[in-house]
Amino acid sequence: MINETAYNLGSCRSCIRELFEYGRQRAEVVGADNVFDYSLGNPSIPAPKEVGEALEAILRDMDSLEIHGYTTAIGDLQTRQAIADDLSRRWGNVKAEELFLTCGAAPALTAVFHALACPEGEILAIAPYFPEYRPFAETAGLAFRVVPPDVPEFQIRLEAVEAMLTPRTVAVIINSPNNPSGRIYSRETLEKLGKLLKEKEEAYGHPIYIVSDEPYRELVYGGREVPCVRDIYPDTVVCYSYAKSLSLPGERIGYVYVPSCAREHQKLYAAIAGAARAMGHVCAPSLQQKLIARCAHLRPNLEAYDENRRLLCDGLRAMGYEVAEPEGAFYLFVKTPGENPEDFYQRAKEKDLLVVPGDGFGCPGYFRICYCVQREKIERSLPVFRILMEES
Amino acid sequence: MINETAYNLGSCRSCIRELFEYGRQRAEVVGADNVFDYSLGNPSIPAPKEVGEALEAILRDMDSLEIHGYTTAIGDLQTRQAIADDLSRRWGNVKAEELFLTCGAAPALTAVFHALACPEGEILAIAPYFPEYRPFAETAGLAFRVVPPDVPEFQIRLEAVEAMLTPRTVAVIINSPNNPSGRIYSRETLEKLGKLLKEKEEAYGHPIYIVSDEPYRELVYGGREVPCVRDIYPDTVVCYSYAKSLSLPGERIGYVYVPSCAREHQKLYAAIAGAARAMGHVCAPSLQQKLIARCAHLRPNLEAYDENRRLLCDGLRAMGYEVAEPEGAFYLFVKTPGENPEDFYQRAKEKDLLVVPGDGFGCPGYFRICYCVQREKIERSLPVFRILMEES
Numbered sequence: 001m002i003n004e005t006a007y008n009l010g011s012c013r014s015c016i017r018e019l020f021e022y023g024r025q026r027a028e029v030v031g032a033d034n035v036f037d038y039s040l041g042n043p044s045i046p047a048p049k050e051v052g053e054a055l056e057a058i059l060r061d062m063d064s065l066e067i068h069g070y071t072t073a074i075g076d077l078q079t080r081q082a083i084a085d086d087l088s089r090r091w092g093n094v095k096a097e098e099l100f101l102t103c104g105a106a107p108a109l110t111a112v113f114h115a116l117a118c119p120e121g122e123i124l125a126i127a128p129y130f131p132e133y134r135p136f137a138e139t140a141g142l143a144f145r146v147v148p149p150d151v152p153e154f155q156i157r158l159e160a161v162e163a164m165l166t167p168r169t170v171a172v173i174i175n176s177p178n179n180p181s182g183r184i185y186s187r188e189t190l191e192k193l194g195k196l197l198k199e200k201e202e203a204y205g206h207p208i209y210i211v212s213d214e215p216y217r218e219l220v221y222g223g224r225e226v227p228c229v230r231d232i233y234p235d236t237v238v239c240y241s242y243a244k245s246l247s248l249p250g251e252r253i254g255y256v257y258v259p260s261c262a263r264e265h266q267k268l269y270a271a272i273a274g275a276a277r278a279m280g281h282v283c284a285p286s287l288q289q290k291l292i293a294r295c296a297h298l299r300p301n302l303e304a305y306d307e308n309r310r311l312l313c314d315g316l317r318a319m320g321y322e323v324a325e326p327e328g329a330f331y332l333f334v335k336t337p338g339e340n341p342e343d344f345y346q347r348a349k350e351k352d353l354l355v356v357p358g359d360g361f362g363c364p365g366y367f368r369i370c371y372c373v374q375r376e377k378i379e380r381s382l383p384v385f386r387i388l389m390e391e392s
Numbered sequence: 393m394i395n396e397t398a399y400n401l402g403s404c405r406s407c408i409r410e411l412f413e414y415g416r417q418r419a420e421v422v423g424a425d426n427v428f429d430y431s432l433g434n435p436s437i438p439a440p441k442e443v444g445e446a447l448e449a450i451l452r453d454m455d456s457l458e459i460h461g462y463t464t465a466i467g468d469l470q471t472r473q474a475i476a477d478d479l480s481r482r483w484g485n486v487k488a489e490e491l492f493l494t495c496g497a498a499p500a501l502t503a504v505f506h507a508l509a510c511p512e513g514e515i516l517a518i519a520p521y522f523p524e525y526r527p528f529a530e531t532a533g534l535a536f537r538v539v540p541p542d543v544p545e546f547q548i549r550l551e552a553v554e555a556m557l558t559p560r561t562v563a564v565i566i567n568s569p570n571n572p573s574g575r576i577y578s579r580e581t582l583e584k585l586g587k588l589l590k591e592k593e594e595a596y597g598h599p600i601y602i603v604s605d606e607p608y609r610e611l612v613y614g615g616r617e618v619p620c621v622r623d624i625y626p627d628t629v630v631c632y633s634y635a636k637s638l639s640l641p642g643e644r645i646g647y648v649y650v651p652s653c654a655r656e657h658q659k660l661y662a663a664i665a666g667a668a669r670a671m672g673h674v675c676a677p678s679l680q681q682k683l684i685a686r687c688a689h690l691r692p693n694l695e696a697y698d699e700n701r702r703l704l705c706d707g708l709r710a711m712g713y714e715v716a717e718p719e720g721a722f723y724l725f726v727k728t729p730g731e732n733p734e735d736f737y738q739r740a741k742e743k744d745l746l747v748v749p750g751d752g753f754g755c756p757g758y759f760r761i762c763y764c765v766q767r768e769k770i771e772r773s774l775p776v777f778r779i780l781m782e783e784s
Contacts, residue, residue: 001508001510001513001562001598001599002507002508002510002656002659002660002663003506003507003508003509003510003663003667005666005670006506006507006509006663006664006666006667006670007507007659007662007663007666008666009665009666009667009669009670010507010661010662010663010664010665010666010667010668010669011662011666017465040462042461042462043457043461044457046455046456046457047456047460051456052451052456055451056448056451059444059447059448059451063438064438064439064443064444064639065435065436065438065639067642068439068639068640068641068642068643069434069435069641069642070432070434070641070642071642073409103495103644103672103677104672104674106672106673106674107671107672107673108672109672110670110671110672111672114395114398115394115395115398115399116393116394116395117395117398118393118394118395121393132669135669135670136670136672139670139671170393206393207393247456247457247460248460249460249461249462249674249678250459250460250461250462250463250675250677250678250679250681251460251677251678251679252495252644252674252675252676252677252678264394267394267399268394269402270399270402270403271394271395271398271399271402272398272402273401273402274397274398274399274400274401274402274403275395275398275401275402276402277401277402277524277527278397278398278401278502278527278528278531279499279502279531279671279672280495280496280498280499280500280501280502280503280528280671281498281499282496282498282641282644283642283644284644285495285642285643285644285677285680286641286642286643286644287642287643287679287680288677288679289642
């Protein structure tokens, strides 16, 4: 009498989590120093010091009932206003009532997917994509269809998107800066995608939303631009989390932004609220809401990530690895050397170097490195990468 | 292309939330002092001082990455161990691996419901019941069937349960101390329910779980017993939240307890983890996990609630109201005087006295009072209750 889908999702862990657990076990055997674990995107730079100061001030100055009490399901107005102000400074014209606070980006995405789930509905993802999109979409009742990757540029193969759009397509999910490629979709890419979707919207007579998953929006190197998707294509819904930008991954605080330029935005916002309610959303954690009300404007200090990025990217390229130019997030996406990728991953694992094969991201023949680790570990891992290349 | 069920859930708010919002609006017109808002179960006693001290100590002593980082999806071992230790002191033999930490009781319930959802499956609730059970169950795909209330005792009508059990029944959800009745199911009631379910399990050849929703377990007056359901009926799953016991309703920290005596407990635990994952659960808020690791053993100081309880209960009874003896939680369930309950609610509302009609709890002809308010407000509301009775 137990739900099979839920059981399968609970008993077959994601390959990332499995590698991470394997790394922990190996650390007990050979010592944590000797495991080069590049598996998990867990921030390695601490939260900005203002975050700790703000938390202390809230606990010191505010009343316990106010700090820890229920907020409305959509989130404290003060918090939503602070986020709207921060977004408005960059994008212009974001209103508090367009925001719905969630327990991070994952429940933001599931609420949006459930809100868009109609019979026979389909959602397109662009490979490489974050693997959890698939169970999120399928559990919501949407068919999950994958657009093949645009190697080696990791933009979007628009002719493939065009061929896969159907009257049943309700949304396209994009993620830029991208996990796992570390690439940013250029303004040109997004404009072409927007133009295509607009044509199809007109042809099909219903909206096709872009669901823009943007947890890495603030993690960008070399002054590159992350275009505002809403301004390129109005039927956009943004999912965000403070996990990476404020190094608060465990705290579960994020939001959905449904801009009022999006078609049926009021109905969509209500459906997102209803879907969240049905999944047990009551409110985003209240202390973290108070924190974001004070810290929504903070930006991370990316110096450590940037150093890691250059060290790894330059180091691997010098050895002959083909590396997609890392523009954002904290991921490096590397072409697997040799004829047999499985063999490479196995050899890497035997040397306690843990990278995530691209298969789960819809992009076999590549692997992902999370460079949110200590620099010293990267330095010590480079010779291992060299040996792996020489053996390939 | 927007999901109708989600839209309806998001646009039709619960009647409790609607009353609460109405109260806020009235407060702006007539002043907060002149609105007697008994609508929402938002704790009115602050979190124990040890909670604030523990939060400050965590922020002072622990590393930012450790405080705010991802934990495993099931929750930090240290936190689960602290909870297991606390439960073991009362119930004996609770293990950390039987616990799954969630963002409060609501997502605990939805994960359990989804885990138990099989085609044609049914779940029984005992009126009066917490209204959100219905959308939680129905969205999971379970038929929601309501056992009529046992008035005026508010125990369980076992002959009605027996008549409603079918081979499709996968679970019975109970909530004791009960929202809205404030009653505790006695050991005798639970033993009879357990005996009946055991017979039906044997007859049908599959488990029928008791889902025991226990957020009010620690809010009990006069030394009354809240029996350990697991020891009466092994096929039990407990959902819990620290919202009420530690006055942390907004912080979203709770758990599911799947005891190893329950049939198929490993499969059920995995399915709960999988269902939670599909709904976007990543981990319970990490700072709150650290807090519970230090504070799981704390008990609330119920003095203020107890005073409110006696003041209201004695006061209303003296006026001629029939009040179910309030044993736990912070609710009073009162028989609506007069022939026309709607008329009573309307007159109460006109006097800015907001009580929740029992209809939404599956128990028309009664209303709920949340006495988690300031004592002084209760004192000033008593004359209004008197007038309402005299008019009835």
